[in-house]
Amino acid sequence: MGRKTKVKNREGLGGKTTENRGWGSKIAMVYIAGIDIGSAFSKAVVMAKNEIISYHVMPSGGDYKLAAEQVAGEALAKAKLSLKDLAYTVATGYGAANVSFSNQAVTDISCQGRGIFYLFPSARTVIDIGGQFTKVFKVDERGRAIAFLQSEKCAAGSGRFLQIIARVLQIDLEDIGDLSMKSQNRVDFNTGCAVFAESEAISRIAEGAAKEDILAGLHRTLAAKIQTMVERIGIEPDCAVVGGGAKDIGLVKSIEERLGCSLLLPEEPQIVAALGAALIAGEKVSH
Amino acid sequence: MTEEKKPEERKKRRTATEAASRIGPMVKATIGGTVQAREEGKPIAYSFICCCYDEIIRAMDIVPVWTENYAGVCGAKRDAQRFLERAEAENFSRSLCTYALCGLGFDAWREELGEMPPESPWGGQARPDMMLGSGQMLCDPRNKWYQASQRYMPDVPVYDVGLPWPPYEDDYDYREVQDYYVKYIVEELKGLVQFLEKHTGRKMDWDRLSELVDLADRTWNLIWETYELRKAVPTPMGTGDAMNTMVPMVFMMGTQEAYDFYKELNDELKHKIANKEGEIPDEKYRLIWGGGLPAWFALTDFNYFNNKGAVFPVETTYRMVEAIYHFDIDLSKITDPLEHVAWRWVKFWTYWYDKAKKRPGSHPDVERLIQYIEDYKIDGIVMHEAFSCRSWHVGLIWQLNQLKKVYRDIPSLILESDIVDISSYNEADTRARIDAFIDTLEAVKSRGR
Structure with missing residues (x-):
């Protein structure tokens, strides 16, 4: 493997790019979210215009449904939004089935792949x-x-x-x-x-x-x-x-x-699946 | 003593063929029949599948009790744990073959009680008059299980029949040594006949044995031809069903009932193909079950694959026959029934050797996978690593690696659990893996579009 330099994605988590690998350029101020309910931690990413506007990470605890509501609530609060502002939400992770407010569940490797492609x-x-x-x-x-x-x-x-x-x-x-x-x-x-x-x-x-x-x-x-x-x-x-x-x-x-x-x-490696889920959500609304 | 309440049975697996749906009642009747045979004083033998002696015991009217089958039934009914725990309490390691552990736990319990353990699945496993083990490559329980059972049944004699076959090497022709193997097996089978005659007081009817050997040959051919029908797109029958339809193949070989079953299955599959009736309505991915015994308690996973658009037109597990007429010798000219059985055995296990030698780096098991991938238009491979079974599961990862080297990279999934021990199984994890695998299949297929 020729590459020896460790690279961190630029400009924080958003990984701004000149290429259009996302959906944001096609629509304006449509909020979407990705929720990753892992066995240990839950993560939520809120995006708009192909950029991360907020995210939150917290322990999943023993109640995945509650964790999903809380982690999404915290991420949305940081962006001064609420669930009703979301145009589309994709859930992923071990507890994806517990995200009652999601529009779709997607496997975590698909979300990880999508998220990593956005970043690297x-x-x-x-x-x-x-x-x-x-x-x-x-x-x-x-x-x-x-x-x-x-x-x-x-x-x-x-x-x-x-x-x-x-x-x-x-x-x-x-x-x-x-x-x-x-x-x-x-x-x-x-x-x-x-x-x-x-x-x-x-x-x-x-x-x-x-x-x-x-x-x-x-x-x-x-x-x-x-x-x-x-x-x-x-x-x-x-x-x-x-x-x-x-x-x-x-x-x-x-x-x-x-x-x-x-x-x-990545700067924040824990949220890549949630990021990928949000990107997939964005593709849904753009289509 | 463990006396846990019997667990609730799970929802049954959905079958695609009418033939497969008949298997459950057939097995239940067979197991019940062994208990009744015991009451009627008929000779009963603990037996292993694929041990060359099907026709021999049938010709002598000895009732086989297929101990692997009974352990599998306990597993499928999710009622094996109490027998496994009993075996563990008897100081058998939990890492041994769980078929054997389940059987040993059951035997220990039955012998202690002098009757079947409470609420034994399908009436229980009948006490044998003799036990027929087998020395057969890596599967050590085949010759150690029944010896261990003698701890609880010291009065029941054991006969171990040695059944080797020439090992594969790419720098020699197994035909140089095959005669020695056949001679050895024939002597082993002669010894078995003498053992059975001694302990049953019956004489072998050699003409009847020849008839049953011929019937088994015809059944082999019929099974091969029937399973080849599954090449159709969409496939009319998947591996989930094949895990049922293997029952007459491995537990009823040498009986007219087995032959008739496959005749009916053959007709049913032809009918489905003529009507373009697939196992599922919208077949998207064609998979091969490329190795490993199934998790008998989780056969509904095959339905889960189906729900994702995936079917299994072919499997290597329990496809224990080849077309006799494809062998490089004419078995019909071998009139001695024991010699005939021995040659069939050696030719079955060496069937893929010549093909493997033609492809550097290949191996008979790998070559078989390649042939099936080509013939059945396969998109991906699924294997199952059952932790307690070494003989069927050793080398699976190696086979995948070799396949990639000598053939091509094909999406693969290795599931992990066991044949009987449900504590090894995590449904959520298994299904998450299946979901991820389906994603990779879709990605790979879409790249080729």
């Missing part, structure tokens, strides 16, 4: 590190998913792995990345299983290992799992990483090390 048109391989599963998929020159792999049902290789370890180490999830980057003596783990890794982490704490070294080791383990999935599907540059797990810079660095290439990383 050159991306052909996408790693989505979600709360419950990690997916690796390939997209074509139009952002359509043409092949995909999903991690096994167990927590190995998913964001859940990091949540478990954050709890064991008594640190905030969002601090994992920066803390792990301070590691000077990475601890190597013998397992990719989240349950066994939890036990192993506790053992290493008892042995006096530093938190940052444990985290660096776990990133290495998680990255190895993701690497096998990428190799199975066959990497094609450019490769992007999205999902909540991509907010962990230590994990992203570990994956880059394992794959031997730089990854395209």
Whole structure:
């Protein structure tokens, strides 16, 4: 993979572009939304004229229907809008069926593909590190998913792995990345299983290992799992990483090390599926 | 002891063919028949499918109890967990074959009670007079399961029949060694006949055996011809139905009933094709079930595929026959019935060897996939990794990789769960994967438009 420079999309999340890859140029001030109800986090993106005007992320909790209403409500409030202002809403994610106010549900890989195409048109391989599963998929020159792999049902290789370890180490999830980057003596783990890794982490704490070294080791383990999935599907540059797990810079660095290439990383990787859902909603109203 | 309340049965899978809809009652009657046979004092044998001895036990009027089938029924009725838990309590590992675990748990419970466990699915699994195992490549439960069952039934004898076939290598011709394999299998089958004669007090009727072997040959040909009809567009029958219509193939081979079933299925499929009546009204994607036993508790997933416009005109699982007249030897000239069965066995398992040798990097299993993809106009492959079954599931990912290397990249989906253990299954996740797979199929198809 020739590309070695990590690229962040320009101008925040909107990824402004001179190309017309969206729908906004055809219509004026029509508001649409994408709602992604993931197993761990819910995300909402509100757009108008092919631009993100607001978004919100919050834990899904145990009531997906309520989460959908709340996350949409928060995103709309930021834009000083309400549900009745939306011309079209697309739902996606594990709890998409619970978004009672959506016009349509679309699979998350289609939304991720659409969202990543908007942000990084050159991306052909996408790693989505979600709360419950990690997916690796390939997209074509139009952002359509043409092949995909999903991690096994167990927590190995998913964001859940990091949540478990954050709890064991008594640190905030969002601090994992920066803390792990301070590691000077990475601890190597013998397992990719989240349950066994939890036990192993506790053992290493008892042995006096530093938190940052444990985290660096776990990133290495998680990255190895993701690497096998990428190799199975066959990497094609450019490769992007999205999902909540991509907010962990230590994990992203570990994956880059394992794959031997730089990854395209959105400013806000957690909302790419919701963004794609909103873009699909926009296409609906423009047609 | 586990005595959980029997779970509610799920909604039945929707079948496309009338023939497939008859299978459930047929299996129920067969299982009930074994319990009745036990009461009538008829000899009963625990048996495995695809073990070359169908005609032998039929010729001696021995009633087979297909233990894999009973475990599958427990799984399909979502009533296997209590038997799996019982086996686990008996110190069997949960990572073993769950057919075997279910059967061992059932046997342990039945032998302890001296009667069927409470509310046993379809009346329960009859106690055998003998158990017929099999040494057969990777499937170790075939020779260990019944030995383990002897812990609960030490009075019931076991016979293991060895059934090898020449391994595939691309730098030799298996014909150089096939005679040795046939001789070995014939000796194994002779030993089986002696074992059965000893334990039943009956003598083999060799003329009757020859008649049944001939009937089985004709049934093989008829099945092959019937399944070939599914090449039609739209396909008149999918893999969901085939997971039913395999019953006469693997549990009733060597019976007139099996032959008649496929004759009726053949007629039904021809009628549907003549009327352009597909499995679903609007067939969009044609898929192959490219490997793995099904999750018996989740057969409605096939309906879910159907609802998305996807059909399965072909599968490699349970397609346990080839046309006899395609073999490179004339089986009709082999009059000794045991030798005839042995040759049929070896020729079945080596059927794709020559084709594979012609394509560097290929393999018989891969070659079979390629042939079906071409013949049945396939858009994508679905496989199922059942965690507890190594013999059928090892190498699936490798096959996909080789297919990509020697043939072409074709959309694929690997489902994950088990054959019997429902705790391995997540319906929401499975269906989300199917949805995503359908999206990729659509994207790939639209690229070609």
